[in-house]
Amino acid sequence: MNGKPMAFLDSAASSQKPEQVLEALDHYYRTQNANVHRGVYALSQIATDAFESSRRTVQQFINAGSEREVIFVRGTTEGINLVASSFGRTFFKAGSEILITGMEHHSNIVPWQLIAEQTGAVLKVVPVTDSGEIELDVYASMLSEKTALVAAVHVSNALGTVNPVEAMIRLAHEQDIPVLLDGAQAVPHMKVDVQALDADFYVFSAHKMLGPTGFGILYGKEKWLDKMPPYHGGGEMIKEVTFEKTTFNELPFKFEAGTPDISGAVAMEAAIRYLEAIGMDQVMRREQELLEYGTEKLLAIDGIRMYGTAPHKAGVMSFLLEGVHPFDLGTLLDKMGIAVRTGHHCTQPLMARFGIPGTVRASLGIYNNEADLDQLTEGVIRAATMLR
């Protein structure tokens, strides 16, 4: 990139894709392409089998209780909007509280604000500490009989913080409060078992975990999904339509109106197989190694400040150089073939909490290596001498 070997350090925004995922897409369109759940002809059955096989793979990957609990959506954002709209309309009333944290992505803020406006519910925010964590006792003190839902990020995209979600869910469940986790930055980097976590809803995107764009998963406990009305209306999600009344299809199809992203599902399965072949424990171990390596090297640079210094972190290094605007640093790093993200990372309230316009964020994927991080630190040092 820009005539230099590229160090791609923006996997938190979207990951690169392995050959196997590209092949799955190609194979689908060349040999399996037909609409699903429709035709009696063999090709449509092949497409349907491939589509439903992906659902089974996802179910096993996150250990969902059943395939009915795996809803195919466009991504994390759509998954959260679905729950906000459908669960919110059913269970929120005036004065209900939706508890989020101060480190949420805009995707886990705005949908709740929209439904709060319609239902009279209010948003409550668990504060973030200087190290970029939330404190469990503060969190616990904010749960009450008014809390209708906790919606929290599992791993922060801006800071890398891994939140204590097991304890958060346990504390909420003690008061019968359901919990939604935004797992966009967790599933790509660690083993996630939704039943062990006992999450009520869990949402993530394929494109951050080596998979295709425009595809994602909403996991929901059947007991909730059964009580929730459809989100979108159309084909696929119905059992019977007359002009007087429509009855809805069963789970998961009730929430999948219209022709779904079939190729996306097929490619997602390939991405999961790829990750499983490496092993999620190995993915995590390797990324932790790189995180430690990179953090140590960056911290050795004069005037650097890390944002997000929790002991339990995923592969995200968010930082600023004293006296240097993140945009300037990002621009020069780009010239040196280093792809990092600069700005507020769709977490403006979090940046406001730290009183900064944004950060420079280097984030890791399984394909990164020490050389990428060497290139990053050398680049930061070089940019610093130019800018200061």
Place this chain on the structure above:
Amino acid sequence: MTINEIQDEIIEEFGFFEDWMEKYGYIIDLGKNLPLIDAQYKDEEHQIKGCQSQVWLQADMEEDRVRFTADSDAVITKGIIALLIRVFDNQKAADIAHADLYFIDKIGLKEHLSPTRSNGLLSMVKQMKYYGLALSAR
């Protein structure tokens, strides 16, 4: 000098740079030396919001000429602002309104004026031309 004469002069200057390091080094120096906007104008009214960096722009008439001052919180953005001011400052309003701004492209900084860059520069150019248009109508 006319707007186009200044643009050609800048293009010639940038022709001497061997690589991007020298080019950006120069832009950074320009940014650091840009005369600051009067503090009273660094307010909401004069702010051009970008997602990545902020820009402040202020314009005045001096006889038949438009005078610009501007600032940014990012020094590279500020350096490019310095170039834009060099081209547009002290020109006739109508000339600014109708100018064809080609030097940015020629010196290889086009990406900084892309709508997706979101650093406020594109809006700033629009705003400068808008001032030109508004002031020439007076």
